[in-house]
Amino acid sequence: MLSRLRSLFGRENGEHPAARERQKEAAVRSQNETRQNKWSWPRHKNATEPSSQPMLLTKKQVKKEIERLSTDLQLMTNHRNELRDRLLFISEGKVDNRPYHKPNPFHEKLKFDHKQVMWELKIFEDEKTEASVKFSELTKETKFYRGLHSRLLMEESQVKRKVDMLKQEKKKLQEEWVLLKHHLEDLNLTYTNQEEESDLKIQKQQVRDVTDEGWHHFDL
Known part of the structure; x- marks a missing residue:
């Protein structure tokens, strides 16, 4: 009988919240009565003659026991559903493939926090991608300017050598100009x-010519 109850309630995934409250109250009453029966039955048995036949429960007691077991089973089912939801959320990040039951505030907050974290993570990934692109561009620009700086240093060195050569040539020309x-x-x-x-x-x-001409005239 108990196995049939377990199989019946194992296929159910949830009930109305009011029914759950009634079941919880019935479970508490049933547990209290069960404790009382545990202490009352032995005393009753001792008062009567010993019998080899097992004690038979009344219909009322059987009904209460069934209600208690049903309540315990429902509580176990609810607890199982919560554990399954947590396991699904941890393993797959979602709890949409479970049968409907009353939303758990803890799960709702956890889902909200998860969405918030995923949203912030997406923003972070976008910023990371943008920063990576900018860093790559800056790296290329840095390499370009480093190469340009190296070429400028080489050209500056060549210009300095040319200036030194021109200064030497100028000095040499000045010396030659002085000599010239x-x-x-x-x-x-x-x-x-x-x-x-x-x-x-x-x-x-x-004068000699004039003198010679004068002497020549005198000779004539």
Whole structure:
């Protein structure tokens, strides 16, 4: 009989909340009466003659026992449903594939917290993706500017070498210019002296020619 009750109530997943309250109250009353019966039956048995036949329960007692077992079974079923919901939520993150019963506030809050966490996680993932893209772009720009800076340093080094070479050439040209200037001055001086000597020679020749002509006239 008890196995049939368990099989019948095992297929049920929930009842109306008012029925559950009545069942809980009946369970409490049944437990109290059961405790009283446990103490009253032995005393009654001792008062009567010993019998080898097992004591038979009255219909009222059987009915109460059935109600108590039904209430306990319903409580166990409800507890099983809660544990199943928690297990489904932990393993799959959802409890939509279970039979309907009264929503549990703990589950509702847990579902709300889970949605909130998943929403914040999505925002975090989006921000992470955006930050990763920006970081990749900044890395490329950094590499580009590093390469550009290296080229500029190389060009600066080449320009410095060219400037040093030009300075050396300028110094050399200045030295050559000084030498050429001195040489030109010497040439000018030599030319002037030669010109003066040439003029003197011409003058002397002219004087000699004039003198020779004068003597020639005298000879005539």
